[in-house]
Each structure stands twice: as C-alpha cells, then as structure tokens.
Amino acid sequence: MDWGRAKSVLISAFLLLNIVLGYQLWMDVRDQAQSNLDIASLSESAQRALENKRIQVTAQIPRETPMLAPIPYQTKPASGTQPVPLQRPVDSQLIFNEDELAVQLASQIPNIGQYQYDALITKQSIFVLHPLINNDLPLFNMNLELYYSNQKIISYTAPRFTLEQDRASKPNQEILSASTALGTVIENDLPEGAVVKDITLGYYGQKIGDNIQLAVPVWRIALESGAFYYVQGITGEVTTTPAAENEE
Incomplete structure (x- = not known):
C-alpha cells in the first residue's frame, strides 16, 4: 500500500469535511443572527408572549409593507364536479419548475402561468x-388542483372567477407590517409551543354579495402543525383554518 498517497487522501478528506462543517456552522450562525434580528422587530409585549408561551419563529419575518387595496371579484358556478382529464399527462416533478410546468400545460389548462x-x-x-392577483400575490382561498398518479399529472379542477378591479372604490394604502401581524397572533391566538414556519403576503376572499367577494390583503402565518392564520392587512382581523382542513 502507498502510505504516502493514503495519508494525502485522508488529509484531503479531513480538510473537505472541515470546510463543509465550517460552512454549515456559518450558515447556522447567520440564520440564528437573522432570527434574532427578526424577533427584535416584534413589540415588547409580543416578545414576552413569545417567551412565556415558548413559541418558536423559524420563518423570516418579511420587512416590506406595500401599498395595497381590496379587489372585488365575481365567482362563477363550477362547470362540473369531476376533474378534467389532461390529453397529455405531464411529469409531476415539473411542479417544482413553474416556468416549465406552465409551458407544458399552457395548451391544456387556461391561464396556468398565472397560478403559483x-x-x-x-x-x-x-x-x-x-x-x-395582478400576477403578483396569491389568492389563498381560490385553488387550482392538479391530480397526479404514477408520477404524472393526469387531470385538474380550476376555479372560475373574474377580477373586477374597475369596481374597486378604495385606494391603495399601506398595510400592517408582518411583524405587527405576527405579534397579534402570538399574543392572542397561537397555542403554547407553536412553531411558526412561514409568513407570506397574499389575498383572501370575503363574501360581500351573491357571487361577489372582496379579495383583501392578508399575512398568512403557517404553523409547523399545518394550521394557518390569516391576518387582515388593513384591519388586523384574524381568521384561521385548522390543520385538518389542509390535508386529506
């Protein structure tokens, strides 16, 4: 055996391992620093509730507070209760490449490129x-569902609705910050030991008439348990869907 060569290989392997471990340590320290910085953006009362209820926030807290307005939309009756079969099934792995998915399904599912x-x-x-909404933020309570089997997307059901932006009467206004929204649910809604894993800005529909709903800006706060909390971006009102409603 060439001990000199073996020694060189072992030294190289240890160096590579140290580099990997060092990078992972750096990433952990950076994430921890970012997490501490995010938590510092909460109010003092929210930070106390966070500690007292042993709540963890592993999600980054968005810093932007864009100008948004409610947007009316009209829902339409579903054309059928059964999923629509695709003439050409596509690879289910494309769900992780939205651009390619849109290309593959553009001729079979209308406006597929306008979904997330x-x-x-x-x-x-x-x-x-x-x-x-406006090719930017998701409308959380409206779903396009793609059915897959044997690693192929084979059928779908799509919502039917029309945005009526010309009927919007309210101008854009600055919404609540994500830290304010999170602080609200930490103090008033989250159970003890909850883990917040995602905070996302979007819209949620509120019924205001026959087949007419108002898409209002919300912060969606997702827990590790699968439950969602929606904080209305203008009024601060909180609604929730339990984890059981998000899975079959």
Whole structure:
C-alpha cells in the first residue's frame, strides 16, 4: 500500500469535511443572527408572549409593507364536479419548475402561468396552486388542483372567477407590517409551543354579495402543525383554518 498517497487522501478528506462543517456552522450562525434580528422587530409585549408561551419563529419575518387595496371579484358556478382529464399527462416533478410546468400545460389548462404552487398545503395525490392577483400575490382561498398518479399529472379542477378591479372604490394604502401581524397572533391566538414556519403576503376572499367577494390583503402565518392564520392587512382581523382542513 502507498502510505504516502493514503495519508494525502485522508488529509484531503479531513480538510473537505472541515470546510463543509465550517460552512454549515456559518450558515447556522447567520440564520440564528437573522432570527434574532427578526424577533427584535416584534413589540415588547409580543416578545414576552413569545417567551412565556415558548413559541418558536423559524420563518423570516418579511420587512416590506406595500401599498395595497381590496379587489372585488365575481365567482362563477363550477362547470362540473369531476376533474378534467389532461390529453397529455405531464411529469409531476415539473411542479417544482413553474416556468416549465406552465409551458407544458399552457395548451391544456387556461391561464396556468398565472397560478403559483403552494407547497404548504398537503393533499393526497393533489398539487394545490393559487391564482395570482395582478400576477403578483396569491389568492389563498381560490385553488387550482392538479391530480397526479404514477408520477404524472393526469387531470385538474380550476376555479372560475373574474377580477373586477374597475369596481374597486378604495385606494391603495399601506398595510400592517408582518411583524405587527405576527405579534397579534402570538399574543392572542397561537397555542403554547407553536412553531411558526412561514409568513407570506397574499389575498383572501370575503363574501360581500351573491357571487361577489372582496379579495383583501392578508399575512398568512403557517404553523409547523399545518394550521394557518390569516391576518387582515388593513384591519388586523384574524381568521384561521385548522390543520385538518389542509390535508386529506
């Protein structure tokens, strides 16, 4: 055996291992520093509640507070209760490449490029996507569902609705910050020991008439348990969906 060569290989392996471990340590320290910085953006009362209820926040807290306004939309009756079969099934792995997915399904599903995949909603053999308001923010309570089997997307059900932006009467206004929204649910709603894993800005529909709903800006706060809390971005009102409603 060439001991000199073996020694060189072992030294190289140890150096590589040290580099990997050092990088992982750096990433952990950076994430911890970011987490501490995020928590510092909460109010003092929210930080006390966070500690007293032993709540963890592993999600980054968004810092932007954009100007948004409620947008009316009209829902339409579903064209059928059964999923629409695809003439050409596509590889289910494309769900993780939204641009390629849109290309593959553009001729089979109308406006597929205007939807966004929601990895936090789990349903057996179903991918859930939400329509994007103004090609930007998801409408959380409206779902396009892609059904897959044997690693192929084989059928779908799509929502039917029309945005009526010309009927919007309220101007854009600055919404609540994510830290304010999170602080509200920490103090008043989250159970002891909850783990917050995601905070996302979007819209949620509120019924205001026959087939007319108002898409209002919300912060969606997702827990490790699967439960979602929606904080209205203008009024601060909180609604929730339990984990059981997000899976089959």
